Amino acid sequence: MTLFELFSVPFMQRALIAAFLVGIAAPAVGTYIVQRRLALMGDGIGHVAVTGVAIGLWTQTSPTWTAVIVAIAGAVVIEIVRERGHAEGDVALAMLFYGGLAGGVFVTGLAGTGASRLQEFLFGSILTISVNDLLVTMALSVVLIVICVGLSPQLFAVSQDPDYAKVAGLPVRFYSILVAVLAALSVVIAMRTVGLLLVSALMVVPVAIVQQLTRSFRMTLLGAMGAGLAASVGGLVLAAALSRTGANVQPGPSIVLVALAGFFLVWPIGAWLRRRRALVAPFPETSPEEKPVDEAHPHHHGEKCGHVAVEHGDHVDYIHDGHRHAAHVGAEGEHYDEH
Amino acid sequence: MSKPRSTVPADVPVQLLHGDVALSGRPVLREVDLTVNRGEFVALMGANGSGKSTLVRTLVGLNPLSTGRLELFGRSLSGFHDWSRIGYVPQRSTATGGVPASVWEVVASGRLTHRKLLRPLRSADRAAIRAALDVVGMGAYAHRGVAQLSGGQHQRVLIARALAGRPELLLLDEPTAGVDLPNQQALAGALRRLKDDGATIVLVAHELGPLAPLVDRAVVMRDGRKAYDGPPLTDADVHAQGFDAGHVHCDTGLGTAGSTSAASAAVPTPLKEL
Ligand SMILES: Nc1ncnc2c1ncn2[C@@H]1O[C@H](COP(=O)(O)OP(=O)(O)OP(=O)(O)O)[C@@H](O)[C@H]1O
Ligand SMILES: [Mg+2]
Numbered sequence: 275m276t277l278f279e280l281f282s283v284p285f286m287q288r289a290l291i292a293a294f295l296v297g298i299a300a301p302a303v304g305t306y307i308v309q310r311r312l313a314l315m316g317d318g319i320g321h322v323a324v325t326g327v328a329i330g331l332w333t334q335t336s337p338t339w340t341a342v343i344v345a346i347a348g349a350v351v352i353e354i355v356r357e358r359g360h361a362e363g364d365v366a367l368a369m370l371f372y373g374g375l376a377g378g379v380f381v382t383g384l385a386g387t388g389a390s391r392l393q394e395f396l397f398g399s400i401l402t403i404s405v406n407d408l409l410v411t412m413a414l415s416v417v418l419i420v421i422c423v424g425l426s427p428q429l430f431a432v433s434q435d436p437d438y439a440k441v442a443g444l445p446v447r448f449y450s451i452l453v454a455v456l457a458a459l460s461v462v463i464a465m466r467t468v469g470l471l472l473v474s475a476l477m478v479v480p481v482a483i484v485q486q487l488t489r490s491f492r493m494t495l496l497g498a499m500g501a502g503l504a505a506s507v508g509g510l511v512l513a514a515a516l517s518r519t520g521a522n523v524q525p526g527p528s529i530v531l532v533a534l535a536g537f538f539l540v541w542p543i544g545a546w547l548r549r550r551r552a553l554v555a556p557f558p559e560t561s562p563e564e565k566p567v568d569e570a571h572p573h574h575h576g577e578k579c580g581h582v583a584v585e586h587g588d589h590v591d592y593i594h595d596g597h598r599h600a601a602h603v604g605a606e607g608e609h610y611d612e613h
Numbered sequence: 614m615s616k617p618r619s620t621v622p623a624d625v626p627v628q629l630l631h632g633d634v635a636l637s638g639r640p641v642l643r644e645v646d647l648t649v650n651r652g653e654f655v656a657l658m659g660a661n662g663s664g665k666s667t668l669v670r671t672l673v674g675l676n677p678l679s680t681g682r683l684e685l686f687g688r689s690l691s692g693f694h695d696w697s698r699i700g701y702v703p704q705r706s707t708a709t710g711g712v713p714a715s716v717w718e719v720v721a722s723g724r725l726t727h728r729k730l731l732r733p734l735r736s737a738d739r740a741a742i743r744a745a746l747d748v749v750g751m752g753a754y755a756h757r758g759v760a761q762l763s764g765g766q767h768q769r770v771l772i773a774r775a776l777a778g779r780p781e782l783l784l785l786d787e788p789t790a791g792v793d794l795p796n797q798q799a800l801a802g803a804l805r806r807l808k809d810d811g812a813t814i815v816l817v818a819h820e821l822g823p824l825a826p827l828v829d830r831a832v833v834m835r836d837g838r839k840a841y842d843g844p845p846l847t848d849a850d851v852h853a854q855g856f857d858a859g860h861v862h863c864d865t866g867l868g869t870a871g872s873t874s875a876a877s878a879a880v881p882t883p884l885k886e887l
């Protein structure tokens with residue numbers, strides 16, 4: 275079976291659609307989570323959702339919907355603890371995480387369904403996603419994407435400077451809880467793709483990849499959605515390709531590894547770009563001292579000389595060997611000043 | 614201001630009556646009365662910890678009153694929804710978020726009070742953002758990340774954010790701290806234009822510098838109470854009266870260059886304690 279044939283199988287097509295949408299939606303929410311410096315919030319919600327899934331398995335209702343309810347409840351509790359800013363908040367959150375995971379495993383035991391069923395949710399099982407689950411995933415993904423992009427001016431302001439947002443008349447509390455609820459929903463839709471234990475990676479790593487390159491929030495948001503899409507679909511294809519060789523690679527871990535690989539690939543580019551930007555940023559406009567340089571210049575600094583040219587008030591400085599040189603016409607002809 | 618509340622004209626921008634504020638249970642402001650009339654430029658002064666920021670934050674609704682009553686433009690705080698009429702420059706930038714944000718985006722959030730949900734920026738919004746950036750001399754930095762700015766540049770971005778909303782009542786908490794003299798002068802020019810357009814301004818400052826000629830009235834806080842409310846004071850007056858006790862004053866640098874000229878310009882006024 276070729277790779278192309280593999281993707282003509284219905285379960286593989288369902289997996290692709292899910293990977294595509296979740297890959298866009300999870301990093302969109304993740305951008306706001308990272309902006310609030312809550313990168314581990316997704317992890318916390320993921321742990322709490324384990325209990326939700328277990329309750330669903332135990333009561334033989336849909337694990338997706340019980341997970342939605344428990345994850346939202348957990349996310350709101352996390353947000354309230356955070357808002358209160360208690361010193362013990364940290365510990366309270368940690369206990370919530372442990373409780374969620376332990377509770378989930380415990381309830382699964384009560385249900386007697388065994389660990390294998392829970393495994394599907396812990397590490398993802400995108401290949402077994404049912405048509406119903408796919409429809410829920412599609413609907414929720416679209417809602418998440420629309421809210422994250424449509425309300426981005428408001429959500430940005432609330433996360434960037436809550437006090438200012440309040441003076442601008444925004445319902446800060448409502449938006450903060452909205453972000454928590456969005457995070458809970460993205461955990462649930464991503465649990466089938468990458469699993470509850472790795473959910474946070476799909477929300478956070480794409481943001482970490484693009485923010486090495488970007489300077490604006492908007493570009494970070496859109497870039498993270500693109501990077502998440504690439505990692506998600508790329509990881510799925512990688513897992514499928516490897517499965518043809520007889521290996522049994524789950525898509526969840528391979529998606530996360532592809533995303534991490536992306537991070538390390540982009541890292542040197544980001545470092546170069548930051549250096550480049552720092553170099554070409556204009557110098558503040560001041561009237562500089564005249565300090566002629568003795569060193570002989572084998573060429574005239576100019577547009578094509580290859581040295582970095584930086585604006586400096588009414589003239590241009592050329593940077594080489596850690597010096598800033600500007601052409602200056604004095605009484606005895608042209609020379610270069612050190613700025 | 615002994616007028617009964619009901620006859621206060623609807624357009625008094627700020628009216629605080631017997632305001633008490635407690636922060637984490639600790640009483641910080643006590644029995645503060647403050648009325649700011651339309652078009653007034655009030656300088657709020659006092660030592661570190663005297664409650665200036667707490668007062669300003671209370672006036673914009675960030676600190677709840679434990680007792681007392683606050684009205685903005687004639688409406689009690691709970692019934693006030695016209696936030697586009699108010700601009701606020703916080704003291705010190707609250708740390709930036711965990712994701713890059715450009716100068717333009719931060720200033721653009723100053724237009725949120727004028728925007729409807731799910732609508733893109735209109736050209737009027739863009740013009741206001743650009744104008745505000747130019748006023749603080751940050752036009753060339755619009756697409757730079759805020760995390761890469763110096764402290765004074767960041768402060769200027771926060772001023773631009775408040776100016777972008779074209780507020781009728783502008784509250785600035787030490788906007789010139791860390792801002793160099795030419796940019797303080799530019800800010801003074803912008804505030805003068807706002808004032809000429811009828812805006813009301815409340816400004817917290819230790820050194821008025823180039824802003825001194827704009828001031829109509831000074832309010833001095835001491836230990837959470839209003840210690841003085843009257844004609845403008847020079848920096849020297851504030852010290853002489855001991856309002857500023859405990860304030861370690863640094864008489865060097867650019868700030869003084871501005872305030873000495875202001876001191877000679879202002880007419881010394883008899884002080885009366887309230
Ligand atoms: N969150 C808080 N909880 C408890 N007390 C606080 C809090 N914030 C400030 N205070 C106290 O309130 C008092 C007034 O503080 P405030 O920030 O209003 O002073 P300020 O006049 O603005 O001083 P500065 O000149 O340093 O800006 C101080 O004594 C301070 O210790
Ligand atoms: Mg203060």
Ligand SMILES: [Zn+2]
Binds near residue numbers: 574575579592
């Ligand atoms: Zn050169």
Ligand SMILES: [Zn+2]
Binds near residue numbers: 562600
């Ligand atoms: Zn130069």
Ligand SMILES: [Zn+2]
Binds near residue numbers: 571575592599610
């Ligand atoms: Zn040179």
